[in-house]
Amino acid sequence: MKVADIETGHGALDANALHALEQRLHGALIRPGDEGYDATRRVYNAQHDRRPALIVQAADVADVMAGVTFAGEHDLPLAVRGGGHSVPGFGTCDDGLVLSLEHMRGIRVDPEHRRVRAEGGCTWADLNHATAAFGLATTGGIVSSTGIAGLTLGGGLGHLARRCGLTCDNLVAADLVTVEGRFLTCSEGHHEDLFWAIRGGGGNFGVVTSFEYRLHEVADILGGPTFYPLEAGVLQAYRELIAEAPEALGAILGITLAPPLPFVPEGWHGRPVVVVLTCWSGPADEDEAIRERLGRLGPVLGQSVQRMPYPVINTLFDELLPAGLHHYWKGCFSRELTDAAIAVHLDFGARIPCPQTATLLFPIDGACRRVAAEATAFAYREATFATALGPSWPDARDGEANIAWGRAYYQALRPHSQEGGYVNFMSADDADRVSANYRQNHDRLVELKSRFDPTNLFRLNQNIAPTQAPGA
């Protein structure tokens, strides 16, 4: 089919060039006005209503190579999309090319060697489902629709982090398409610099077409939420729990408004509470001890902790957080949950603007700490918590109040936090925090970025600017 020229903010795209691109693709090339354009341009965060000039819906590695080459040759902004969950909306753009891997979702589990190879468009629902069939899992996101790609490349936190490390610590190899449209595989021993950089450095270095992860024996777990009043004593007891609990206990803390669940007393619905989301992947004969330990964190308002297949624990928030909400998040690391930080959490927790909004403390001690701070790009190996301040709201008109709350909360927490934060919990206005987020690893990342992406084609991310690139 002959296609027409397309006007973009970056000049006209010639019909012949578009035709040649279309000929190279096995997947779809979607333009404004095409059926499916509106559905395909949409990303998870409704804050980002962007209109790309082209969407390449890649079917395979060859399509990814074609998309990257085309964007580079035509000087188009390039948005690479895995699961589309980026809170700053990095999976889309105005007037540029969106390279979407959403149809690249092949998975191969190797139970004998406890490995899984998954394509870059997979979600955690895809991956958990495939590996659970063999009683295996790796650390992944706690909402099942989140993409494996963006999450892994930023580091990757989840219920299994204390026991199994960050998601990127379980990455054993990755296939990647470079800025020149070249394909390579990186691992320990193969393109080691790139392998180092993509374990925390985000999408700055190329398009990962597939990830190979190490898997762990994880079958049924004891999991679910326990709700407590929002009180200093509960947060202090949680701090002690993390300091002493076995690494097989995942216990993410949330501060939120109590949802109208049947096991939460009606009088508490909509009131600020603490929730501890447990994922015990240790022996079942210790379940009672875990329950008893949870009971000692404070007065239990309601609890639904039970044995369940591991993938299920990662779907518990899915209904609360469907695609199409608005989000503006902030992130910070902390070594300790100090009494001063607790006072800030109590203050802002009491004024949570929306039921979908939550502050989450992800414990990243245990196995995450056993990786040296310079061994991967993820820099904060001595931190105990990665905190997400997560305003999320359904009605666009509530944006101002939610964003103001998130910003003020972050400013109040800053004196009680480390300088940097987890890149995947940052918003678009956090570009000035990139060097703090990578700290001692930042210089090496800049050097590698300058080598592997000197023109900064891969810049729609928490951008590590190359030296001497336009805009650097």
Ligand SMILES: Cc1cc2nc3c(=O)[nH]c(=O)nc-3n(C[C@H](O)[C@H](O)[C@H](O)COP(=O)(O)OP(=O)(O)OC[C@H]3O[C@@H](n4cnc5c(N)ncnc54)[C@H](O)[C@@H]3O)c2cc1C
């Ligand atoms: C509801 C929700 C829950 C979350 N829960 C967790 C959690 O439990 N743990 C956690 O660690 N984080 C969590 N996050 C943060 C999450 O890690 C980031 O939003 C992450 O970027 C999502 O990855 P994605 O592939 O879905 O996003 P996308 O929007 O597709 O991409 C995000 C970034 O990665 C780049 N990218 C995407 N695919 C590729 C690829 N194949 N190759 C190279 N670069 C690529 C993009 O260019 C972009 O910069 C959550 C986010 C949300 C919205």
